[in-house]
Amino acid sequence: MRKVCLILLCWTATAWGAEIPFSRGVNLTNWLQASSAQNVHFAKFGRTDFEQIQQLGCDVVRLPINLHAMTSGPPDYRIDPLLYDFLDQVADWADELGLHLILDNHSFDPAVSTSPDIGDVLVPVWTQLAAHFAAHPAQLYYEILNEPHGISDATWNAIQQQVIDAIRQVDQQHAIVVGPANWNSFRNLQRMPVFADDNLVYTFHFYEPFVFTHQGAGWTNPSLVPLRGVPFPYERARMPTLPSSLQGTWVGTALGNYSEEGTITQMRILIDEASAFQKDRGVPLFCGEFGVYSPNSDNSDRVLWYEVVRQHLEERGIAWTIWDYRGGFGLFERGSDELFEFDLNVPLLEALGLNVPPQRDFMAVPDQQGFVLYEDSLGPHMAESNHLSAGTVDYYDEADPAVGRYCMRWTGVPLYGFIGFDFKPFKDLSALVSTGYAVEFWVRGDTPGSSFDIRLVDTDTDDPDDHPWRMRYTIDEQVAAWDGAWHKVHIPLRDFAEHGAWENEWFDPVGAFDWQAVDRFDIVAEHHALDGIQFWFDELRIVGPVLTVVLGEASQPTVLALAANYPNPFNATTAIRYALPTAGPVHLAVYALNGQQVRTLVQGVAAPGWHVARWDGRDDAGRAVASGVYLYRLAVVGGVRTGKMTLVR
Helix, strand or coil, X not given: CHHHHHHHHHHHHHHCCCCCCCCEEEECCCCECCCCHHHCCHHHCCHHXXXXXXXXXXXXXXXXXXXXXXXXXXXXXXXXXXXXXXXXXXXXXXXXXXXXEEEEECCCCCCCCCCCCCHHHHHHHHHHHHHHHCCCCCCEEEECCCCCCCCCHHHHHHHHHHHHHHHHCCCCCCEEEECCHHHHEHHHHHHCCCCCCCCEEEEEEECCCHHHHCCCCCCCCCCCCCCCCCCCCCCHHHCCCCCXXXXXXHHHHHHHCHHHHCCHHHHHXXXXXXXXXXXXXXXXXXXXXXXXXXXXXXXXXXXXXHHHHHHHHHHCCCEEEECCCCCCCCCECCCCCCCCCCCECHHHHHHCCCCCCCCCCCCCCCCCCCEEEECCCECCCEEECCECCCCEXXXXXXXXXXXXXXXXXXXXXXXXXXXXXXEEEEECCHHHHHCCCEEEXXXXXXXXXXXXXXXXXXXXXXXXXCCCEEEEEEECCCCCCCCCCCEEEEEEHHHCEEEEEECCCEECCCCCCCCCCEEEEEEECCCCCCCCCEEEEEEEEEECHHHHHHHCCCCCCCCCEECCCECCCECCCEEEEEEECCCEEEEEEEECCCCCEEEEEEEEEECCXXXXXXXXXXXXXXXXXXXXXXXXXXXXXXXXXXXXXXXCC
């Protein structure tokens, strides 16, 4: 099957002409745009998100990657192997779902011009990445560099040809995405040469008129944060007054010309410039980015702009990927938790010609089971909300994890710096605190006398007397010895103590913490900075009293043990923990109720101690199995243990 896919992809790559094999999609932003691979919150998106994007009617995902930051730096720019782990998973999801996937090298700073020596980075990174994916069957595209700017067209075009040649030395199969200088402007398309390759896709970006699409943006020069209320299309009565901070800048000129530039007719004229390039060259073309920043723009005007631009792109046969899926330019209601079932911007979806899935009102209900905060990466349904002006948080430290492949390392943090786990949506922990649930994790430290707090922070409402109240517990040497060894910590939620709140000033506790609306979990340097101090964390979760009885044993077990899988029931992945008193051969497998083996999870010799295996609901051939009840069986010399779990699709 995969060999057939390879043949078809090679054929279509040379047979496109002006056609392109995908039509519409999204950018998955602020995911792999981290400062290093170790700072990626990989669970922010998963296969379910790709399925939902497909459900909207999209057939392509553009994946912005801060690629250069995920290397060893000069002179070799060796790509961090961890990035390959992430990209392999994403490419597999795309392949399984039949989605096209654009690997977009989003290594750029809008405030810094593209260096004329950028080829010294682009050639080695793309040679490595293309060699890694050369045989992958996914419908992959290599986008050389996002929005080169401050560099001449001639210099940039020569660099692109060098990169094309380097990629073709290792991968002749996958298409390469090329774009013009001047921020991938459609106005510079005609300045691109006829490159020496017949397997290219051309791209441009569209954000016209800029004073409408970027009102409220803080990354522009000058900042457009004070600009709001620019209408679309132009209406004299609705035009805002130029903010005083923008007097004497290009913004005043742009607003003065807005009666001509902010019209539907002008949008079509500008898009036709890109269309003329496609027609003249006979090449496939897509709009890699377009959108309107939502905070300061009127939603109905924003929706109309998308409809006008999208319709004219499609009338001209130009494919597109919106910037972005979630975020300030995205498909969700402004200020929402961006949940697929509750928060999609329905008028915007309709304007984009996308499918509109059923939406319902969000109703908070008490959590009835525990959940993962960290398990080889941050858990799902939460956002990274760290407050770290200095120091390091490495979510993927491979140095002696307690369980699994990775642990989390934290060091060099100033006083009050914290690692934040922001729940999306907020959590109602009232039932869990009343039934004995606990925060549980492995921790090790290297500096006697040090300490930190773990804390829960509730939501901050509009009530002027309400604040983000905190509950905390101090982790010091009375809880775990900082001797460089791993220690299991188990803190019942009911043992947390009120701490007060910070909201531009300090508020003493008044008994107002709301267990029904918990916004965040933090690990915080509350008592001192972590200069020269290191902590490691692993398997951080909220656990129930039954699971705790099994896992709360000594780290070196004396008996064979098989814990209940967690979570159960489960949808995507479940973890199965087991303990071995001595080293020896292990066989752990999943079975259907009729006794047929479905998946081998562990086969080999294992050391004594606690171990964890995970099942993703797939059989040994990689096929997703049906919902239902399954058995898991642990067999070692001298004993067998079994358990039961429920998969819900």
